Amino acid sequence: MRPTRQDLIPGLEERGTTPRAIADGFDPSRLTQARRLAEMTKKEVAGRIGVTPAAVGQYETGVSRPRPDLIPRLAETLGVPATFFLLGRPANRLDASMAHFRSLRSTPKSQRERALALAEQVWELTYALEQRIQLPFVDLPGFAGGEVHPGAELSTDPASAARELRQRWGVGHGPVTHLVRRMEAHGIVVVMPSAADPSAASVDAFSTRAARPLVILTANRADDVYRHRFTAAHELGHLVLHGDATGDSRQEKEADAFAAEFLTPQSSILPLLPKRMDFARLAELRQVWGVSIHSLIYRCRELGLTSDATTSRTYQRLRALEGQPGFMAESVSNFPGERPSLLQQAFAMAVEEAGLSVAELARELAWTTPRVRELLGVQEQRPVLRLVP
Structure with missing residues (x-):
């Protein structure tokens, strides 16, 4: 017998859920989340499923529900299982005021919304794993959600807060050393989407304190581990210093000041910095302290070792050296301690202790299995074919 369209809808056969049942239990916020993940407008979705943009808006506000025959079209259009739209799964809705974007002004609204939807999914994945595996307690002063590790608040001054957190x-x-792994060990969930994920191309980095602190790090264009580490420290600064995200330049400057002091504390780095610009010395410090030469030059000016004019000339000289040995970018892939592993390790433990599988997790989350693998960073185990002589 030829399969019907309903038989082809991912997730329906296993759970015995019909389009009518999904329409009856339709969750408006799931449609919004799926649309933002697909980076589609209401008008685009409406055109694909044969309704008006106003109708899609009403579906998302809960004023009305889509007809049962529209459920398969929505699922196909947005690339999710039909069961994705069902009520009842744990969720954590985020808005722009709850996240700090590294490049807010240059990030279009649609891409920020997609990044927030990605963060919501990371929270859902983390929540599902935490039902089986205990993740590290959050050891972040001022954190007020999820697991709270008691302790005194840090100073509101960025440099002082950085020194206090180091202590x-x-x-x-x-x-x-191993900044990203260190953040994970203190309860911060860090995710680095693959380069193929649209978020990696559109959003530099962002963080949120909702429920459990979360940092999304995307691959920078240069694939430079030194910039990667500074960005991670910058987002850590936001988590420590800023409860609400205003997106203003003051918060960005404060997060930069925190990152500089956290990675290169003044009391330690000042005696080591050259009094006159010495690129050989700066290249050596780059390797030891894990920060870019550009950052070290800025640190020299910031700490009063060089003038603005000298700093400007040094930057010009540095550009001529880019790409040369000792001055070229170093790939993040060569530094395992700077790549997230917490969720992947939690999943591996859940597989071993609870018999969890990617397919089971996908059904629970109502995601596709490739999406689960993507956010976990778990490769599909395909059989290896060998030619027999």
Whole structure:
């Protein structure tokens, strides 16, 4: 017998859920989330499923529900299982006031909305794993959601807050090794979408304190681990200093000041910085402290070692050296300690201790299995074919 359209809808056969049942239990916010993940407008969705943009708007506000025959079209258009639209799954809705974007002004609204929808999905994935595996407690002063690790608030001054957090985390006075893994060890969920994910191309980085602190790090164009580490420290600064995201330049400057002091504390780096611009010395410090030469030059000016004019000339000289040994970008892929692994490790433990599978997790989340693999960073295990001589 030829399969019907309903038989072809992902998730319906396994759960015995019909389009009518989904329409009856339709969750308006799931449609909004799926549309933002697909980076589509209401008008585009309406054109694909044969209704007006006003009708899609009413579906998203809950004024009306889509007809049962529209459920398969919505699922196909937005690339999600039909069961994605059902009520009842744990969710954590985010808006722009709850997230700090590294490049807010240059990020279009549609791309910010997609990034927020991505963060919502990361929260859902984290929540599902936490039902099986205990993740590290959140050790972040001022954190007021999810797991709370008691402790005193940090200073509101960025540099002071950075020094206090280094002491709290037992970093000492030297370089911060394995920054991303260290953040994960203190309960911060860090995710780095694949380069194929639209968020990686459109959003530099962002963070949110909703429920459990979350940082999204995207691959920078240069694939430079030094910029990657500074961005991670910048987002850590937002989590520590800024409860609400205003997106203004003051918050961005404060997060930069926090990152600079956290990665290169003044008391430790000042005696090591050259009094006159010495690129060999700066290249050596880059390797030891894990920060870019550009950042070290700025640190020299910031700490009063060089004038604005000298700093400007040094930047010009540095541009001529870019791409040369000792001055070229170094790929993040070569530094495992700077790549997230918390969720992947939690999933591996859930597989071993609870028999969890990607397929089971996908059904629970009402996602496609490729989407689960993508956010976990788990590759599909395909059989290896070998030619027999």
